[in-house]
Structures are given as C-alpha cells and as structure tokens.
Amino acid sequence: MDLSRPYWNMEVEPKLNTPEMRELQNEKLVRNMPAIYDRIPLVRKRMDEAGVGVEDIRSLDDLQKIPIYGQPQMRELLMEVGFDMKKILHMLMGDMADDVYVMAATSGTTGIPTPYPVVRSGLPLMREMNNRILWRCGVRPGHKIVLAFGLSMFLAGSPTLLALEDFPGITIIPVGAEAGTERIINFTRLFGGDVLMCTPSLALHLIERAPEIMGDSVKALGIKILLCGAEPGAGIPEVRERIEREYGAKLFDAGAGAGVSCDHPEYQGMHWIADDMVYYELVNPETGKNVPLQDGATGLGVFTTLGAEGSGIMGIRMTLGDVHQVFTSPCPCGKSGFRYRIVGRTDDMLKVKGVMVYPAQIKSVVESFIPRTTGEFRILLDEPPPRVVPPLKIRIEYGEQVREGDLASLTEEVQEKMxxxxxxxxxxxxxPPRTLPRSDKKTQYIEKLYEKK
Amino acid sequence: MDLSRPYWNMEVEPKLNTPEMRELQNEKLVRNMPAIYDRIPLVRKRMDEAGVGVEDIRSLDDLQKIPIYGQPQMRELLMEVGFDMKKILHMLMGDMADDVYVMAATSGTTGIPTPYPVVRSGLPLMREMNNRILWRCGVRPGHKIVLAFGLSMFLAGSPTLLALEDFPGITIIPVGAEAGTERIINFTRLFGGDVLMCTPSLALHLIERAPEIMGDSVKALGIKILLCGAEPGAGIPEVRERIEREYGAKLFDAGAGAGVSCDHPEYQGMHWIADDMVYYELVNPETGKNVPLQDGATGLGVFTTLGAEGSGIMGIRMTLGDVHQVFTSPCPCGKSGFRYRIVGRTDDMLKVKGVMVYPAQIKSVVESFIPRTTGEFRILLDEPPPRVVPPLKIRIEYGEQVREGDLASLTEEVQEKMxxxxxxxxxxxxxPPRTLPRSDKKTQYIEKLYEKK
Known part of the structure; x- marks a missing residue:
C-alpha cells in the first residue's frame, strides 16, 4: 500500500468534479433509473404523482422533473401509513427491506424517528465513502480511533463502527458519547487513541473538563486528528481555531452528505468526495428550481444515488434540509471535489427583500469581527419568519476593548461585510459584552419580539 | 440453507464433548503450543516462571503444569507496568497487538479497565461462536435483533455488533442500554424487534415499565426470543419463569465463556459450544488442582484457546473468576455439549468444614421452596470469610401462607436439600415475609455481623 498517495481511491478521486465524471454520472443514472423505478415504491409514487416516466429521465438535467423529498414529506408519509415502519421500509427500499442489516434512525426527539436503514449490499459503498474521508484526514494504518459519537442508532454511531471495517490497520476504541466525558478522556489516554471522532461541542467540552479530570490540558491526550460532524461548529473559524490550538491537532469537518473538509489552514468547506456514487444538486428552497453549481451559489443540498440500490438516506433527490453554499473553483489545498459549506437549514430561513438569509451566515460575519465583537448576537424579529420587513435588525455585543466612540465606524464595517x-x-x-444570556445548549439566535407583544 | 437443521455448524457441533473431539483438541493444543509460546510474551513469562517448557506440553493433561491466570494476576501485571496498555497488549498478544481491530474492555468500575482486545484475525472465530449460539436460540433469517447491552466497550456491546455480521438475513436494531428504557421499548415496537439481547435485570425492568410507557404489558412488544447474559439471572428458576411468562417468549442464558442454555423447560445450565476452539477445564480454586469433568463437579471455569492466536480473553488457562458446576450426562433437550452453570465467584466463596459454598448455591435451594419461602435470605457471618465455623447460619423469609407450626418440618426439608x-x-x-430489605441493585446476600460487633 502506497501510504503517501493523496487519495484513498486513486482511480476515482482525481476525476471528481470533472466533465468525464459528469459523463459517468449521466450514464449511471440513465442506466439505473428503470431498475430504481421498478424496485422502489416511493420513487415510483413520487414520479407517478409528478407525471414523470422513466423514459423522461434521459440525462442528469431531466432529474429536476422529480420534486425533491425531505423530512416534511417523510413525516407526512409516516402519518399516512400510521407509523407502520414495515410499510415505510418497503416504500423506501422495496424488496431490499428484507436485506436491512442495521437499522439506523434519527434520534426522534420529535417522538418519531426517521429511519435510515443500512442494507447489506450498501455496506461496501458506505465503507468506500468512509475510507476516502478518513484517508483525506490523514488517517493511516496504526491510528487508534476513539469513536465518541453516540453509539446508538444514529448514523455516526453503530453504522460508523461497521463502515470503518475495511480501513486497514486501524484500531477502534468505541467509547461512545453516552459513556460521558470522564470515561472518554480516561479511555482515550489509557488506550492511546490518537484520532477522535465526535461532535464539535463534545470536542469543546473536553477542553474544559480535561484539566479537572486528568490534571492536564486536553493536549496531553495526544489526539492528532479530530473528525467532527453531526452539527455545525467545525466550520466556524473561532471554533476551529480554538479546537486546533487546544488539542494541538488537525480538525476536519464531515457530514451532511458525502463530504469532508481539507487541511488548508483556512476553512474551505467540505469537499464532496462521492460523485461516482451520489449526484449532488442545489435547489432553490422557495421555487424548487435548480440552482446552477457555480462558485458561491446557495441552495438546498439534494442527493441522488447513482447505484441501482436507490435507497436509504440517499435516494432520488432527497434532502436533509441543509442549505449549502458551494465553491467550484479549485481549492487552495489542491485536492479534488467541489466544496460546500452549510449556511443554514430551511427551517431557519429568513427572507429580506427577496434575499434568503440564514442565521449561520450572520453568525459567520459577526464572528469574523472578534475581538471587536464578542461573537454573540441576536436577530430581532417583529413578525413571524420567514418574511422580514427590511432592514433586518441585529443586536450585537461589542468587544471588551471597544469604546463607544468606535461604534459608528464599526457599524459601517459590519454592514459593508454583511x-x-x-x-x-x-x-x-x-x-455591552456579556449582556446576552449564554447557553451550553444550542443557542437560539432569533429573538421573537412578536411573541412578547 | 437448511433452516430446520439442529445446529449452525453440522460438521462440528454433533461432535462436541466426544472422545473424537478430545483427540482433536489434544492435537491442536500440542501443534499450536510452540507458536503460542513464541508469539505471546505473557504465556512465555508464565511458563518460564513455572519452569514449564514447550516440550512439557505433550497432551491436554500436561496443561495443568501452567498455573491459571485471572483478574488478580492481570491487575498485578497492570500495576507492574504502570498501567501502560501498550505494554500490556504486547504481553497479551505479541505482534498481534498491531492487529487489534476493536478495543473492548471491562467497565473499569474499579478505576482500571481490563482490556479484552478483538483482533482482526479473531473475528471469524467470534462470528462462528456467535452464530452457533444464535442458531441454538432459534434465531433465523428474518429475525430483528434489538441489541440492548451497553454499546460501549463491553464485550456484549460494540464487539457483538461485529460478531453478528455474518449471520444471514438478520436485522440489528442497535438501541443500546444507554438509550434508556423508554427508547428501548419505543424503538423495539416501532421497528418490530422480535429478539432481545440484554441483561436479565434490564429484561425484568422492562416488564415493570412497559405498561406506563406503552400502555400495555411487555408481551405486546412481540419479543419471541430473549438472549440474556453479562450477569446471573437467566439461570434462576424464579427469574426465568417470570421473564418467559411476561414476555410470552423463550429465554436463553449465555456468557461467562462460550455457552448458551437450551430450550428445555427446566434450566439445564449452558451448553459449551466451542470445544474445537476453546478447551475447558475445572480447577479447584483452593489447591489449583484440576477437577475431573464429571457430572455435578464444581470449580473455577478455566479456558485455553486452541488456535494459534492464543490471545485475548481466552488465552492459556485464563479464568474469569466464575465458579461453575458442570453436567456431562446427556441433556434432556438432546443437544450436544456438556453443560455448566455459574454457582458463584471466587470472591464469594465460603468454606464450611472444608466444603466450598457459594451464596448462589444457597439461593438456588431457598428459591426452590417458593412459595413456602419468599426466596429472600441472608447468610449471617460472625467472622470474615471465607472460613465459617459450622453450622452456617441462614436467615430465611417464610412464605405468606406458612404458619408458625409448619416451620419445624420446613426446616428439616430445607436442611435435607441443602x-x-x-x-x-x-x-x-x-x-416473616417482606422483612428483609429489597434492592433493585445487586442484592448482598451476606450479612457481616462481625462488622457490627
């Protein structure tokens, strides 16, 4: 094995995001569409309802004829069948429902988990995808990976344990998020883990707790690579900088599709590493129309499997509800694959004079002014979202060292950048700094003034 | 695949516990001993210290020349090397330490977990063993297994997920004990789990909580097979009877080695199903001498791997500290493999006039008198164990319907059976009944009167 090679898959990955790859995607889609239509009742239903026949899909572009499918549609379907999972699985996968190997699901905090079944025949693809990601993060034989995502039914939990199975020479230390901070720290140290897979908030939490638990800074753990995901954070400059500095390690952001960030010092988004397996589109969440994949374009990330499986999390035009911004220009890191970063979720969307705005975008600008801001802010809404009568009002904490007299020019700078x-x-x-309430839970950036009226 | 065949492995399992198998064990041990001695530093150290050379092991019987190895010795070794896991792993496995795929460990409630590394090359054996066990429990393609042991580093957690990988056609629902009762019940119901793997105490707990969580008895879950282990319980008649009745399911007991109970209505112990992989001995915990494997014999269960791996949980003459009673006569269920039941742990041992007595044995007799006893009792010790000046004093709760006048004859009956x-x-x-304090934790059956003096 050539350990110095840049990619796990030297045959496919150099071709990512090239016209040649697009040809291949086109060919795969058109070839597999009849089988997918035949095998997957949900795809058949959606196409029939949209009046789209298999013969109408003659190229990637034709795919837009099929409406996208996301959590709202899935929840509706679940209610329609009375939460009969057997029926849902059959709808999602047809006969492959009998081939489900591990049942993963969302946490179901809303009461009803959304199923993300892992089929036996899908394991090789899952493994290939994970291997590409791990390789790009610098994981090599001999590394010891602490798995500290929740090991329960979440995709980053038990399924990941299986997905890592054919990466050569690694040791997995499956501590799990549920084991708690103390055990994660102790077991990492005791068994010499040097790669940590967890949420960014757990990574931050370990920084705080390490001194008290092991009488030393988190750096003493000896983690060399962090692979974070399942929530935003690893793409936020302030968070990135803090984690990399405190751990003395490289931080990579992965998830929300088949992507992983690169090791360029500045965050460039996640490189999409699976063109040969999953076709990626951007869709305007308001109009449902395709957004051309151009540098800086924004839209819902929408995924279509190119395999004959056509099932599970990446079916035909499925979306996780994340709004992406894409970058198609070459990455300064030199690695292949266009990049995408998550700028929000459709649930969070605001509309200001026809412009779609997400709190995560505001956050990113406010944080770019640290230490002249503390990074904390609130968006003030007089009416229920998404529509906002301009101008959008934002309350921002200025930094500790900022004087009243500086605020006028700071306002202009922030507005300019916004x-x-x-x-x-x-x-x-x-x-003033430290005025806004802090939370160790997910911060609510929107203040609903209209509810207080 | 012949779904009606009695064993997973029709080639090996019919031969379990036969002279032919013993021949095979003998041959394997003698053939592999030189490699094990060469590859495993800990085995080399132990044999060197005992003055036993490879050439001294010419048959299974010669194995007794090597002293047994258990948790106390492992803890000593851990302290000796300053808890350096890298060193320990090398001692346990030699070069195979580089081949550790998943690091499992005991929970480490004492602070320091004992490592039970899973090596890549050991996965096929692990899977074979698990497949034999599942098949004997009646698991077949199409079953949906709820994994409700802790999914963290315990052997019954993450490693089990991997061990199940080549059993055909099953679906795994990895909820995990950590997810909590409510989620275990909800996910089992929602995804149609029909096999439940968990501790007996969790199985009992679900009985209590089911009505409140799902408004119905636990039977409504639709579990057909329970596979319990990791603690005693599934072998206790009262517990068995309750679980099987409440779930309307078959309960199987597994663990503490390579065993699983059969489906005979009365508990017959666990059948040892891995003669071809692991050699089983009984050892007198006081003298360290072998106890002949005869019907009813009692001793420490001691395991020796017969593969060239010679590592991990089942190395050479390793013991988990469990005291077994074995049954070598044919089982009324008709299945192969001698049986063993756990009667206690070396830590629990009492010695009454030279007789080794374990609280679990007392428990089993007291419970056999339900409803004339409540099953609850305490052993009263005037001096610290293990030595007891006879007679051993036992305080027992009589049953609700028992009258004072009946106690004299009941005393005689209990003494007779003891x-x-x-x-x-x-x-x-x-x-009187309900006098002794109840606990949902592990009941302490010994009352240390000497501490109250």
Missing amino acids: HRMVKIRPEIQWI | HRMVKIRPEIQWI
Whole structure:
C-alpha cells in the first residue's frame, strides 16, 4: 500500500468534479433509473404523482422533473401509513427491506424517528465513502480511533463502527458519547487513541473538563486528528481555531452528505468526495428550481444515488434540509471535489427583500469581527419568519476593548461585510459584552419580539 | 440453507464433548503450543516462571503444569507496568497487538479497565461462536435483533455488533442500554424487534415499565426470543419463569465463556459450544488442582484457546473468576455439549468444614421452596470469610401462607436439600415475609455481623 498517495481511491478521486465524471454520472443514472423505478415504491409514487416516466429521465438535467423529498414529506408519509415502519421500509427500499442489516434512525426527539436503514449490499459503498474521508484526514494504518459519537442508532454511531471495517490497520476504541466525558478522556489516554471522532461541542467540552479530570490540558491526550460532524461548529473559524490550538491537532469537518473538509489552514468547506456514487444538486428552497453549481451559489443540498440500490438516506433527490453554499473553483489545498459549506437549514430561513438569509451566515460575519465583537448576537424579529420587513435588525455585543466612540465606524464595517457576504444591509444595535444570556445548549439566535407583544 | 437443521455448524457441533473431539483438541493444543509460546510474551513469562517448557506440553493433561491466570494476576501485571496498555497488549498478544481491530474492555468500575482486545484475525472465530449460539436460540433469517447491552466497550456491546455480521438475513436494531428504557421499548415496537439481547435485570425492568410507557404489558412488544447474559439471572428458576411468562417468549442464558442454555423447560445450565476452539477445564480454586469433568463437579471455569492466536480473553488457562458446576450426562433437550452453570465467584466463596459454598448455591435451594419461602435470605457471618465455623447460619423469609407450626418440618426439608445439593447442614432462622430489605441493585446476600460487633 502506497501510504503517501493523496487519495484513498486513486482511480476515482482525481476525476471528481470533472466533465468525464459528469459523463459517468449521466450514464449511471440513465442506466439505473428503470431498475430504481421498478424496485422502489416511493420513487415510483413520487414520479407517478409528478407525471414523470422513466423514459423522461434521459440525462442528469431531466432529474429536476422529480420534486425533491425531505423530512416534511417523510413525516407526512409516516402519518399516512400510521407509523407502520414495515410499510415505510418497503416504500423506501422495496424488496431490499428484507436485506436491512442495521437499522439506523434519527434520534426522534420529535417522538418519531426517521429511519435510515443500512442494507447489506450498501455496506461496501458506505465503507468506500468512509475510507476516502478518513484517508483525506490523514488517517493511516496504526491510528487508534476513539469513536465518541453516540453509539446508538444514529448514523455516526453503530453504522460508523461497521463502515470503518475495511480501513486497514486501524484500531477502534468505541467509547461512545453516552459513556460521558470522564470515561472518554480516561479511555482515550489509557488506550492511546490518537484520532477522535465526535461532535464539535463534545470536542469543546473536553477542553474544559480535561484539566479537572486528568490534571492536564486536553493536549496531553495526544489526539492528532479530530473528525467532527453531526452539527455545525467545525466550520466556524473561532471554533476551529480554538479546537486546533487546544488539542494541538488537525480538525476536519464531515457530514451532511458525502463530504469532508481539507487541511488548508483556512476553512474551505467540505469537499464532496462521492460523485461516482451520489449526484449532488442545489435547489432553490422557495421555487424548487435548480440552482446552477457555480462558485458561491446557495441552495438546498439534494442527493441522488447513482447505484441501482436507490435507497436509504440517499435516494432520488432527497434532502436533509441543509442549505449549502458551494465553491467550484479549485481549492487552495489542491485536492479534488467541489466544496460546500452549510449556511443554514430551511427551517431557519429568513427572507429580506427577496434575499434568503440564514442565521449561520450572520453568525459567520459577526464572528469574523472578534475581538471587536464578542461573537454573540441576536436577530430581532417583529413578525413571524420567514418574511422580514427590511432592514433586518441585529443586536450585537461589542468587544471588551471597544469604546463607544468606535461604534459608528464599526457599524459601517459590519454592514459593508454583511452586504458583501449576505447581500443585506442590516440595522445594528450595539450592546455591552456579556449582556446576552449564554447557553451550553444550542443557542437560539432569533429573538421573537412578536411573541412578547 | 437448511433452516430446520439442529445446529449452525453440522460438521462440528454433533461432535462436541466426544472422545473424537478430545483427540482433536489434544492435537491442536500440542501443534499450536510452540507458536503460542513464541508469539505471546505473557504465556512465555508464565511458563518460564513455572519452569514449564514447550516440550512439557505433550497432551491436554500436561496443561495443568501452567498455573491459571485471572483478574488478580492481570491487575498485578497492570500495576507492574504502570498501567501502560501498550505494554500490556504486547504481553497479551505479541505482534498481534498491531492487529487489534476493536478495543473492548471491562467497565473499569474499579478505576482500571481490563482490556479484552478483538483482533482482526479473531473475528471469524467470534462470528462462528456467535452464530452457533444464535442458531441454538432459534434465531433465523428474518429475525430483528434489538441489541440492548451497553454499546460501549463491553464485550456484549460494540464487539457483538461485529460478531453478528455474518449471520444471514438478520436485522440489528442497535438501541443500546444507554438509550434508556423508554427508547428501548419505543424503538423495539416501532421497528418490530422480535429478539432481545440484554441483561436479565434490564429484561425484568422492562416488564415493570412497559405498561406506563406503552400502555400495555411487555408481551405486546412481540419479543419471541430473549438472549440474556453479562450477569446471573437467566439461570434462576424464579427469574426465568417470570421473564418467559411476561414476555410470552423463550429465554436463553449465555456468557461467562462460550455457552448458551437450551430450550428445555427446566434450566439445564449452558451448553459449551466451542470445544474445537476453546478447551475447558475445572480447577479447584483452593489447591489449583484440576477437577475431573464429571457430572455435578464444581470449580473455577478455566479456558485455553486452541488456535494459534492464543490471545485475548481466552488465552492459556485464563479464568474469569466464575465458579461453575458442570453436567456431562446427556441433556434432556438432546443437544450436544456438556453443560455448566455459574454457582458463584471466587470472591464469594465460603468454606464450611472444608466444603466450598457459594451464596448462589444457597439461593438456588431457598428459591426452590417458593412459595413456602419468599426466596429472600441472608447468610449471617460472625467472622470474615471465607472460613465459617459450622453450622452456617441462614436467615430465611417464610412464605405468606406458612404458619408458625409448619416451620419445624420446613426446616428439616430445607436442611435435607441443602445437604444433598450443597453438602452442608445449615442453621436456619425463620423471619416473616417482606422483612428483609429489597434492592433493585445487586442484592448482598451476606450479612457481616462481625462488622457490627
């Protein structure tokens, strides 16, 4: 095995995001569409309802004729069949439902988990995808991977244990998030884990707790590579910088599809590494129309499997509800694959004079002004979202060292950058540092003034 | 695949516990011993210290020349090397330490977990063993297995997920004990799990909680097979009867080596199903001498791998510290493999006039008198164990319907059975039902009067 090679798969990965690859995608889709239509009742239903026949799909572009499918549609279907999972699995996978090997699912905090079944025949693809990601993060034979995502039914839990199975020479230390901070730290140290897979918030939490638990900074753990995902964070400059500095390690962001960030010092988004397996589109969440994949374009990330399986998490035009911004220009890191970063979720969307705005975009601008801001802010809404009567009002904490007299020019700078990055010019209300309530849970960036009226 | 065949492995399992198998074990051991001695530093150290050379092991019987190895010795070794796991792994496995695929370990409630590494080359054996066990429990293609042991580093957790990998046609629902009762019940129901793998105490707990969580008895879950282990319980008549009745399911007991109970209505112990992979001995915990494997014999269960791997949980003469009673006569169920039941742990041992007595043995006799006893009892010790000045004093709760006048004859009956089963004639103090404190944790059966003096 050539350990110095840049990619896990030297045959496919150099071709990612090339016209040749697009040819291949086109060919695969058209070839497999009849089988997918035949085998997958849900695809058949969706195509029939849209009046789209198999013969109408003669190229990748024709795919847009099929409406996208996401969690809202899935929840509706679940209610329609009275939460009969057997029926749902059959709808999602046809006869392959008998071939489900591991049943993964969302956590189901809303009461009803969304199933993400792993089929036996899909394991090789899952493994190939994971191997590409691990290789790009610098994982090599001999590394010891601490698996600290929840080991339960989540995709990053038990299925990952299986997905890692044919990466050569690694040791897995399956501590699991459920084991708690203390055991994660102790077992990592005791068994010499040097790669840590977990959520960014857990990575941050370990920084705080390490001194108390092991009487030393988290750096003493000896982690060399962090692979974070399952929530935003690893793409936020402030968070990245802190984690990399405190651990003395490289941090990679993965997830929300088949992607992983690169090792360029500045975050470039996640490289999409699976063109040969999954076709990626951007879709305008309002109109449902395709957004051309051009540098800087924004839209819902929509996935279509190119295999005859056509099932599971990446079926035909499935979306996780994440809004992506893509970058198709070559990455300064030199690696293949266009990049995407998550800028929000459709649930979070605001519309200001026709412009779609997501809190994560605002956050990213506010944080880019640290230490002149603390990074904390709130979006003030007078009416229920998504529509906002301009200007959008944002309350921002200024930094500890900032004087009142500096605020006027700071306002202009922030507005300028907002306009450049997010295409809006907000009204800014400054407040002193440490005024906004902090939370160790997910911060709510929106203040619903209309509820307090 | 012949779904009606009695064993997973029709070539090996019919030969379990036969002279032919013993021949095969003998041959394997003698053939592999030189390689094991060469490859495994810990085996080399132990044999060197005992003055036993490879040339001294010319048959299974010669194995007794090597002293047994258990948790106390392992803890000593851990301290000796300053808890350096890398060193320990090398001692346990030699170069195979580089081939560790999943690091399993004990929970480490004592602070330091004992490592039970799973090596890549050991996976096929692990899978073969698990497949034999599952097949004997009636698991067949199409079954949906709820994995509700802790999914963390315990042997019954993440390693089991991997061990199940080549059993055909099953679906695994990896909920994990950590997910909590409510989610275990909800996910089992939602995804149609029909096989439940968990500790007996969790199985009991689900009975209590089911009505409140799903508004129905646990039977409504539709579990057909329970595979319990990791603690005693599934072998206790009262517990068995309750679980089988409440679930409307078959309960199987597995663990503490390579065993699983059969489907005979009365518990017959666990059939040892891995003669071709692991050689089983009984050893007198006091003298260290072998106990002949005869019907009813008692001793420490001691395991020796017969593969060239010679590593991990089943190395050379390793013991988990469990005291077994074996049954070598044919089982009324008709299946192959001698049986063993766990009667206690070396830590629990009492010695009454030279007779080794374990609380679990007392328990089993007291419970056999339900409903004339409640099953609850305490052993009263005037001096620290293990030595007890006879007679052993036992306080037992009589049953609700028992009258004072019946106690004299009941005393005689209990003493008679104790003498027959445990070889002691205890002094019995009767107390009214519901006098002894109940606990949902592990009950302490010993009352240390000497500490109260």
